[in-house]
Amino acid sequence: MPVELICIRCPRGCRLRVDDDLKVSGNSCPRGYEYGIKEVTAPERILTSTVAIRGASLPLCPVKTSAPIPKGRLFDGMDEIAKIEIEAPVRAGDVIEKDFLGLGGIDLVATRSFAKEGK
Numbered sequence: 089m090p091v092e093l094i095c096i097r098c099p100r101g102c103r104l105r106v107d108d109d110l111k112v113s114g115n116s117c118p119r120g121y122e123y124g125i126k127e128v129t130a131p132e133r134i135l136t137s138t139v140a141i142r143g144a145s146l147p148l149c150p151v152k153t154s155a156p157i158p159k160g161r162l163f164d165g166m167d168e169i170a171k172i173e174i175e176a177p178v179r180a181g182d183v184i185e186k187d188f189l190g191l192g193g194i195d196l197v198a199t200r201s202f203a204k205e206g207k
């Protein structure tokens with residue numbers, strides 16, 4: 089059954105159609121072709137969330153994966169993130185967990201900096 093989707097690789101937002109034989113139409117450039125194939129065969133997403141942080145001005149530090157991960161592993165990722173607690177200070181871009189979920193070099197990184205509070 090054909091799949092219809094919007095390409096999110098640029099703001100133009102082309103309407104794509106991917107047929108059962110993986111023929112892509114509606115794309116205005118090769119990136120849309122790649123996106124259509126990937127989305128139908130092995131969809132991925134960047135996981136964004138928060139981890140607990142001690143010694144900072146707020147109790148949670150925003151994090152994200154350094155690259156998209158398979159959509160089917162998002163809940164595993166959330167379970168893993170729920171177990172993590174870090175200590176301030178932290179800088180945006182710091183690796184919080186290396187090789188997150190053993191996905192071959194994708195790390196979990198902080199997306200906000202926090203100074204150590206109270207010292």
Ligand code: SF4
Nearest residue numbers: 095098101102116120
């Ligand atoms: S197909 Fe190309 S031009 Fe169209 S939204 Fe995707 S990246 Fe942009």
